[in-house]
Amino acid sequence: MSYIAGGQDPYLQDPALEYAPTQAMGAIPHMGAGGGKVELKFHGTGGGLFVNFLIGYLLTLITFGIYMPWFMVRMTRYIFENSTIAGTRRGTLVPVFVGSGGKLFVLFLVGYLLTLLTLGIYGAWFMRNLVAYLADHSSARAQDGTEYKLHFGGTGGKLFVTFLVGYLLTLITIGIYMPWFMCKIQRYIKDHMAILENNQPIGKLSFVGTGGSLFVTFLVGYLLTLITFGIYMPWFTVKLTQFFVNNTRVHVAGRTLAGNFGGTGGQLFVLFLVGYLLTLITVGIYAPWFMAKWLRFRIDNTSYAAIG
Secondary structure (H helix, E strand, O other): OOOHHHOOOHHHOOOOOOOOHHHHHHHOHHHHEOOOOEEEEEOOOHHHHHHHHHHHHHHHHHOOOOOHHHHHHHHHHHHHHOEEEEEEOOEEEEEEEOOOHHHHHHHHHHHHHHHHHOOOOOHHHHHHHHHHHHHHOEEEEOOOOOEEEEEEOOOHHHHHHHHHHHHHHHHHOOOOOHHHHHHHHHHHHHHOEEEEEOOEEEEEEEEOOOHHHHHHHHHHHHHHHHHOOOOOHHHHHHHHHHHHHHOEEEEEOOEEEEEEEOOOHHHHHHHHHHHHHHHHHOOOOOHHHHHHHHHHHHHHOEEEEEEO
16 A cells, blocks of 8 residues: 555555545545546645654654554645645545544554454555545545545445455466456456545546556566666656556546556656655654655556546
């Protein structure tokens, strides 16, 4: 999960689990899309992230990790409030996140304990609850007061079957089945995501990517990353992001919109190189500015347009 809010390295994101803040926010605008292109923009700054990060980090440290859910919610809310969605039929929308740290704490605590007690079996229900938590607490509001929301209707039981079959086939094929497994999870999540306008269903999401296409992307990316001793990693990361964004579809009011990610591996390479070096030189102080640049790259390069 690409949880920048958790301080995770951008390269460690898993595009298959599209319930990270930027993904939830990215799924909202299509509900009110007009005739043009819907574009996402991030207006946050490194300074703003620094304040939130500093407070969250210190409180997490003092409470021996207990504050982490509140820290994640705080960062997610900052990302949402400092972003906009332009090009919809109701003008520019402002994303809003209303989740609470307390609820996320309980969700994590119960999920972790039950997953541990059931030797991993409850993991599917845990994941289902995390996806539902982010979707149900994410919205976007227009100037006229219209509110757009997402609702995840999937169940832990069906997700468990998807996990079980995928895990066994991945194990049997010594990892070869992994791209198909990732696509199945992505398809299950997207296919059970409804779009609401003022709490009334008006559309849904879907995923059209195939395991075969992802396998080629994985194979080429892995080999080139290995041959170049890791230098190709930014290009590999962008290819994966493009695969999952570009294969996302939004069906609303009889129209279908397709996602598009326009970032390049070269841009990400420079971003990561400069960000990593400055974070190292400043003993971590530059990290929030690095995060802000990463978020701008990830969000500003994401757009959706009508097809067909």
